[in-house]
Amino acid sequence: xxxxxxxxxxxxxxxxxxxxxxxxxxxxxxxxxxxxxxxxxxxxxxxxxxxxxxxxxxxxxxxxxxxxxxxxxxxxxxxxxxxxxxxxxxxxxxxxxxxxxxxxxxxxxxxxxxxxxxxxxxxxxxxxxxxxxxxxxxxxxxxxxxxxxxxxxxxxxxxxxxxxxxxxxxxxxxxxxxxxxxxxxxxxxxxxxxxxxxxxxxxxxxxxxxxxxxxxxxxxxxxxxxxxxxxxxxxxxxxxxxx
Amino acid sequence: xxxxxxxxxxxxxxxxxxxxxxxxxxxxxxxxxxxxxxxxxxxxxxxxxxxxxxxxxxxxxxxxxxxxxxxxxxxxxxxxxxxxxxxxxxxxxxxxxxxxxxxxxxxxxxxxxxxxxxxxxxxxxxxxxxxxxxxxxxxxxxxxxxxxxxxxxxxxxxxxxxxxxxxxxxxxxxxxxxxxxxxxxxxxxxxxxxxxxxxxxxxxxxxxxxxxxxxxxxxxxxxxxxxxxxxxxxxxxxxxxxxxxxxxxxxxxxxxxxxxxxxxxxxxxxxxxxxxxxxxxxxxxxxxxxxxxxxxxxxxxxxxxxxxxxxxxxxxxxxxxxxxxxxxxxxxxxxxxxxxxxxxxxxxxxxxxxxxxxxxxxxxxxxxxxxxxxxxxxxxxxxxxxx
Numbered sequence: 001x002x003x004x005x006x007x008x009x010x011x012x013x014x015x016x017x018x019x020x021x022x023x024x025x026x027x028x029x030x031x032x033x034x035x036x037x038x039x040x041x042x043x044x045x046x047x048x049x050x051x052x053x054x055x056x057x058x059x060x061x062x063x064x065x066x067x068x069x070x071x072x073x074x075x076x077x078x079x080x081x082x083x084x085x086x087x088x089x090x091x092x093x094x095x096x097x098x099x100x101x102x103x104x105x106x107x108x109x110x111x112x113x114x115x116x117x118x119x120x121x122x123x124x125x126x127x128x129x130x131x132x133x134x135x136x137x138x139x140x141x142x143x144x145x146x147x148x149x150x151x152x153x154x155x156x157x158x159x160x161x162x163x164x165x166x167x168x169x170x171x172x173x174x175x176x177x178x179x180x181x182x183x184x185x186x187x188x189x190x191x192x193x194x195x196x197x198x199x200x201x202x203x204x205x206x207x208x209x210x211x212x213x214x215x216x217x218x219x220x221x222x223x224x225x226x227x228x229x230x231x232x233x234x235x236x237x238x239x240x241x242x243x
Numbered sequence: 244x245x246x247x248x249x250x251x252x253x254x255x256x257x258x259x260x261x262x263x264x265x266x267x268x269x270x271x272x273x274x275x276x277x278x279x280x281x282x283x284x285x286x287x288x289x290x291x292x293x294x295x296x297x298x299x300x301x302x303x304x305x306x307x308x309x310x311x312x313x314x315x316x317x318x319x320x321x322x323x324x325x326x327x328x329x330x331x332x333x334x335x336x337x338x339x340x341x342x343x344x345x346x347x348x349x350x351x352x353x354x355x356x357x358x359x360x361x362x363x364x365x366x367x368x369x370x371x372x373x374x375x376x377x378x379x380x381x382x383x384x385x386x387x388x389x390x391x392x393x394x395x396x397x398x399x400x401x402x403x404x405x406x407x408x409x410x411x412x413x414x415x416x417x418x419x420x421x422x423x424x425x426x427x428x429x430x431x432x433x434x435x436x437x438x439x440x441x442x443x444x445x446x447x448x449x450x451x452x453x454x455x456x457x458x459x460x461x462x463x464x465x466x467x468x469x470x471x472x473x474x475x476x477x478x479x480x481x482x483x484x485x486x487x488x489x490x491x492x493x494x495x496x497x498x499x500x501x502x503x504x505x506x507x508x509x510x511x512x513x514x515x516x517x518x519x520x521x522x523x524x525x526x527x528x529x530x531x532x533x534x535x536x537x538x539x540x541x542x543x544x545x546x547x548x549x550x551x552x553x554x555x556x557x558x559x560x561x562x563x564x565x566x567x568x569x570x571x572x573x574x575x576x577x578x579x580x581x582x583x584x585x586x587x588x589x590x591x592x593x594x595x596x597x598x599x600x601x602x603x604x605x606x607x608x609x610x611x612x613x614x615x616x617x618x619x620x621x622x623x624x625x626x627x628x629x630x
Contacts, residue, residue, distance in 0.1 A: 048462050051624050073464035080462070082455030088260040089253070100249040101463040129260075145459070 001026045001184045002047060002153055006056035009042055016042045018208040020056070024186040024201070026152070029179050031199035032188040035236055039208040040188040041081045044157050047186075048078045060153055074102075077151030079159055083142055087131035091122060091141040094130055099148045109148065116144035120170060136167035143174065154178055156187035160194060172198060192229045206236040246465040250473025251480075254447045258477060264442040268485060275431045275489065279496050289372055296373055299324040299331075302343035306351070306359075309343070312384055319380070328362045338370045339363040341377060354392075429585035432489045432520050433555040433578060438548075439485030440478030440528035445544035447474040448535035448621070457627060468618040475532045475614055482524035490517055508589060515588045515599070522603035522610075523581045529610035529617075536617045536626065558582035574598050577606045 002024040009017040017039040024030035032040050045051040047058050049069040058065040058072075065072040085094045092113060099109040117123050120140040125133065130141065139159070147154065156175075160168045175198060178185050189195050195202055196216050204212045204219065212222050212235050223231035258264050301324035303310045314321050325331035328340035342360040351357040359381065363374035390400040448471075451457045460470065490513055497507060508516075530551065531544075538544035558579040574580040580602045587594055620626055 045458075045628075050458065050461055050622075050627060070464045070466065073462055076462065078459070078462050080455075080458040082458050084454045084456040084459070086253075086257060086456060087454075088257050093253075093256075097249070097253050098459075098463055101246050101460075101465050103245065142459075 001061060002155075002186060003059045004043070004047065004056070007043060007046055007053050007058065008055040009039075009046060009051065009053055015208050017046070017053075020205065020208070020210050022203045022210060022213055024153070024184045026184045027179055027182045028200040029175060029185045029187070029198050030201045030203065031195035032186060032203050032205065033190070033192070033195045033232065034188075034205035035190055038190075038205045038236070040190075040205060041157055043205070044078070044080075044155055044186075044188060047155055048076050048080075049073055074149075075151060076153050076155060077146045077149060078155040079142055079146045079157060081157040081161075083139060083161075085130040085133070085138055085141060085145075088129060090129050091126040091133070091137070092117075094141055095145045095148055098145050102149045104149055112148055112150070113144075116148070119174070120144060135162050136164055139163055139167060140170070143171070147178075151183070153184045154186070156185070158188055158190070160189070160191070168194075192232050196228045204232065204235050211235045211237075244469065246463075247469040247473040247476070250465075250470055251476045254443060254474050254477035255480065257447065258443045258481060261442065261446060264446075264481070267438070267442050268481075268488070274434075275427075275492050276496050278427070278431075285368075289369055292369055293372055293376055294318045296320070296376070297322050297337075298339070298341055298373075298377060299328070299337050300341045300343065301328055302345065302347070305343040305345055305347045306357075309347075309359075309384060313380065316380060332362050332364050332370070335364075335367075338367070338373050339377065427559070428493055428589060429582045430555065430559040432486060432493070432516070432585060433523065433558070433582060435485045435489035436482055436520050436524035436581075437527040437552075437555045439482030439524060440480075441531055441545075441548055443481050444474070444478040444528060444531035444535045445538070445541050445548070447477060448532060449538040449544035450541045452627070453540040461622060461627065466618075467622040468615070471532060471536075471614055471618045471621055475528055475610075475617075478531060479525045479528040482528045483521050486520045486524045487517060490520070508591070512588050512591070515594060516585050518599060519581050519584045519588070519594075519602070522606040523577060526577050526606040526610040526613075529613035533613050533617045533620070536620045554578055555582075562586065574602050575605050577602075577609055581606075 004023065005021045007017050007020040008015075020039070020043055022030070022032075032043065034040050042051065046053045047060075047065065049065045049072055052066065060072045060075045063072045063075060085091070086097070089097065095113060095116070096109060099112075100106075104112075117126055120143065122137070122140055122144070125137050126141065130138065133141070143156075143159070146156075154175075159175075160171050163171065172194075175185055175187065179200075187198075200215065202212075202214065202216060202219055203210055212219050212231075214222065216228055219235075220226065220228055220231050223234045225231040225234060295318050297320050298313065299322045300310060300313070303321070303323075310321065313319060324340050324342070325336060328337075328342055331337050332340060340362040342362060344358060344360070347357045347359065361374055361377060361381075363370045365371040365374065389403075393400045393403065451460065461467070494513060531548065534547040534551070535544045538547055555578060559582065561579065562582065573583055584594055584599065584602065
């Protein structure tokens with residue numbers, strides 16, 4: 001599980017993240033919902049130890065990310081918002097590279113790889129170089145790469161961004177399966193429907209602050225709206241449209 | 244450390260699949276032989292032309308004795324001059340024209356300096372060299388005539404030669420050749436050492452950031468120093484490989500180039516050259532790692548490499564124009580030291596083992612410091628996320 005308390009980050013005069021606190025429990029899907037520029041990616045980057053918060057703490061399974069970054073990263077599988085593969089390596093090689101970096105024995109890696117190829121239906125392209133991948137193919141490889149070490153905590157930054165219907169479905173199934181295995185899944189999105197479909201717990205951020213948190217029902221109640229989308233619009237204010 | 248090995252293998256594989264890296268290899272191994280071939284042909288061509296040259300002479304009837312004497316010189320054929328010598332030389336119809344004025348015989352008889360005129364274009368290598376040869380011939384004819392005149396007046400020609408200047412050259416022939424003709428062997432090898440790892444370093448570091456793959460890479464619980472170490476090692480392997488390939492080309496060129504330089508360094512010499520150049524290749528790769536870490540994109544990294552490309556040229560010019568005294572301290576400045584050492588080996592001079600070792604250690608130490616700096620820079624927030 002991931003515990004975030006009092007997180008703050010500024011870039012010059014811009015306050016990107018301001019006193020953000022929430023928790024992502026094991027065996028639950030937590031959605032970080034907010035319009036573009038709300039500070040979702042910045043928050044996630046502090047969660048996986050690539051950015052240092054100015055204030056606040058992040059603990060992954062009780063391990064402080066700031067003080068013991070490597071130990072915390074070992075417990076995390078993450079899909080950052082830059083969805084990039086190595087173009088001259090095949091999909092399989094891309095996944096294998098990260099598995100080796102994490103020190104997973106080769107036979108274990110190969111077993112999991114085969115499983116991912118089956119699960120995410122990657123057989124057609126996984127041995128082709130990543131250069132010519134479609135968006136959907138790329139994101140499936142990225143996901144397998146992020147999960148190859150079977151992390152207990154999964155952080156996904158806009159995982160379904162730009163995916164077609166089939167790929168989005170596959171992604172959702174996988175996220176549910178991770179929950180079934182007892183993982184703490186945290187994913188960010190600016191798409192209301194997606195969050196309401198999947199999440200057990202929703203954290204709505206706007207302009208760097210948490211404006212509401214709770215189960216989908218609790219959020220509706222807080223905002224005084226029947227419809228979750230209306231609630232989102234009301235809570236996040238007039239900054240930007242979110243669908 | 245294990246993870247550094249993983250990064251190393253991945254970057255090598257990536258590098259081998261990169262066509263740009265392959266082209267860099269081709270270019271760097273072919274430049275030296277091409278330069279040598281062109282220069283060798285050029286120099287030989289001029290030598291040939293000089294050995295067997297034509298000399299158009301205007302006003303041959305004005306100086307029959309001189310013309311006869313010139314006609315007896317080997318490898319010099321006198322031909323009739325064109326109508327207008329100046330424009331013929333300017334239009335490159337002929338390389339030069341010797342013009343003998345009508346009053347030559349008269350002045351010669353009176354003992355006044357008899358003028359002859361050489362029309363040449365010194366902006367052309369062949370013209371300049373030919374004019375030089377003809378001038379020397381005319382001077383020696385003049386000296387012959389002067390000596391005869393003195394003898395006919397009962398004076399020893401030795402009297403007008405109060406000094407005899409002899410030069411005792413301590414610069415050995417081999418050393419002189421090494422410094423003039425082989426001066427660009429170290430230059431060429433250092434360029435290979437310098438640019439060999441460029442492609443990999445810029446692609447694996449600046450390219451990694453440009454593509455955005457760096458973020459995911461940094462999530463794998465691997466300390467930055469191991470990532471940098473692996474990437475550097477891959478770049479260094481290419482640099483060392485290209486340096487050795489460069490040495491191989493030098494060996495082949497010196498052996499098979501017809502009459503190229505008449506210098507054939509021994510196997511030991513080449514071994515010493517390799518021992519000198521390899522630490523430098525490692526050092527240069529570290530410079531590229533730092534620059535690539537600093538650069539935001541592949542292109543930007545290439546631009547920075549352009550800025551430092553003059554580094555291997557400095558020692559070349561420093562030696563060519565004698566800016567540096569060859570002292571002990573120079574041996575330990577990376578790049579300059581290696582340049583001088585390779586040059587000394589080429590010149591057949593002994594290079595002390597401790598000097599070689601110390602220069603190598605200094606280069607490696609500098610490389611380690613650079614890599615340490617790059618490791619800190621690589622994970623700096625402002626470096627990872629500024630795009």
